[in-house]
Amino acid sequence: MIGQSGLSFAVVGATGAVGREMLDLLHARGVPRESVSAFASPRSAGLRLPYGVQEIVIEALDTESLADIDIALFSAGSSISKQFARTAAARGTVIIDNSSAFRMDADVPLIVPEINADALAGGAPGRIIAVPNCSTIITLMAVTPIHRLRGVERMVVSTYQAVSGAGAAAIDELRRQAREVLDGLEPTCRVFAQPCAFNVFSHNTPIGADGSNVEESKMVNETRKIWGDESVRIAATCIRVPVFRAHSASINLTLRRPVDDLDEVRHAIAEFPGVAVVDDRAGNRFPTPLEASGRDEVLVGRLRLDTSQMDERGRCRGLSLFASGDQLRKGAALNAVQIADLLVSHAAV
Ligand SMILES: NC(=O)c1ccc[n+]([C@@H]2O[C@H](COP(=O)([O-])OP(=O)(O)OC[C@H]3O[C@@H](n4cnc5c(N)ncnc54)[C@H](OP(=O)(O)O)[C@@H]3O)[C@@H](O)[C@H]2O)c1
Incomplete structure (x- = not known):
């Protein structure tokens, strides 16, 4: 859709971990090379990056x-966005x-297309739309189908976050440190x-007065x-783990309405766009960051009723x-x- 829109696109931060993915995705959607401009810091001016079989300067x-x-x-980064x-x-x-600069601003929609595309309604050229924290x-891709089915009253989430969440330099850091440790050397720390x-x-991320780090506060406020x-x-x-790519989350929910049929939950998740169920108890095969890497879908599994949360009528409200x-x-x-896709399909640009 955006490939045939005739619109002009820019990627700001094109040399970064996210920016390179953006270029790949624009190319995959058929956006012509001439319709894309790629920007980074003055340090990278003149650098050539692949755009399909072509290059972009x-x-x-x-x-x-x-x-x-x-x-x-x-x-x-948020300082460049603010500037x-x-x-x-x-x-x-x-x-x-993609930065945190405007996410909580009242005039800026915070959009996950599968979840709240309706919050984009009434769009016009010349506005800011924020992408939530990764x-x-x-x-939320995993939990929203359950929220729609039974209502989430409380969520306890522990994350296992890949180093690439801290950018391209952090990918190099894990690669370098792994070699150093295996060679019996002290790991050198530059990013973390x-x-x-x-x-x-x-x-x-910095820790606030209540002891939560910024990543944890984002999870609360943005949700x-x-x-x-x-x-x-x-x-x-929120925890950083030695994984190159793909974040994971262990999630425990307290539901507003009880659930006794896991198949119903599994079905709701499987029907949700952008999500794939990986829940093979017999094979002990569940979502992993390696399997999720490079995939568009969020993988969801290890579904269990949490029987420590029974209500007064003996029905389970935990998952x-x-x-x-x-x-x-x-x-x-x-x-x-995907937000760009939506804007184009709504003729809101
Ligand atoms: N990594 C993730 O998983 C992830 C997920 C969600 C959101 N985000 C957000 O996305 C943003 C980028 O993250 P990233 O992981 O891609 O970081 P990154 O790999 O460190 O890339 C940063 C990008 O910003 C560019 N940049 C730095 N200073 C600049 C300047 N003065 N003018 C123009 N461009 C400048 C860099 O260009 P040079 O190469 O020239 O320095 C590079 O292209 C951050 O706001 C981050 O919070 C990241």
């Missing part, structure tokens, strides 16, 4: 870069922003404050905004599950490109 981003762009996909996005939007460019997207190879640690439900209670623990999803794709680039 990186330009340094400046205040005039987006003047003729219809849709700009931003993934260069450039509002001005470009005021000039008529639609900004789809672990929030992966978790502590070794990521053969280690697991609390998410590398409420996406679901339009301020009453849902969430306890999140446990596990999900893995490629956070560079569905958690970022794919979600952004």
Whole structure:
């Protein structure tokens, strides 16, 4: 659809872990090379990246870069988004922003197309649309079908987040440190404050006054905004693990209405767009980040009734599950490109 739109696209942060995925996705949707501009920092100006079998030359981003762009996909960090996005939007460019800069702004829709596409209604050129945090997207893709079926009253989620969530340099860090450790050397830390190879640690975002890190607070606040439900209670623990790509989440739910038939839950998840059920008890095969890597679908499984949560009438209101999803794709680039798809199909750009 966007491939035949005739619109002009920009990827801001095109050399990054997310930006490269965006270029791949635009190419896969048939957007012609001439309709795409790719921007990064002045350090990368002149660099050539593949665009299918063609190449695209990186330009340094400046205040005039987006003047003729219809849709700009931003993934260069929140400070770059804050510096450039509002001005470009005021000039008529639609900004789809992967950073946290505007997610909680009242005038900015926070969109996961499968979940709250309706929040895009009434779109117009020259506005900002935010892509939620990656672990929030992966978790909500798994949980929203259950929320629609039985209502989620409370969610306890623990994440297992890939290093690529911290960008391209963090992928290099895990690769380098793994070699160093196996060679009997001390791992050198450049991106993370502590070794990521053969280690697991609390998410590398700052910790607030309540002891939650920023990633955990995003999970709470963004979920409420996406679901339009301020009453849902969430306890999140966000952890970095030595995985290159794809975030996972262990999720325990308290449901508003009891559930006694897991097949009904499994069916609701399987019917939800963008989700695949991987729940093979006999084979002990459930979602893994390796299997989720490079896939568009979020994998969901390990579905269990949580019988520690029975109500006064002996009915189960607890459910446990596990999900893995490629956070560079569905958690970022794919979600952004799907928003562009929606805008084009609604003729809202
Ligand atoms: N990684 C994920 O899984 C993920 C998921 C969801 C959201 N996000 C968000 O997406 C954004 C990018 O993340 P990433 O993981 O792709 O990071 P990354 O790999 O570190 O890439 C950062 C990009 O920003 C560019 N950049 C830096 N300074 C710039 C400047 N002054 N002007 C223009 N471009 C500049 C970099 O260009 P140079 O190469 O020239 O430095 C690079 O293209 C962040 O806001 C992040 O929070 C990431």
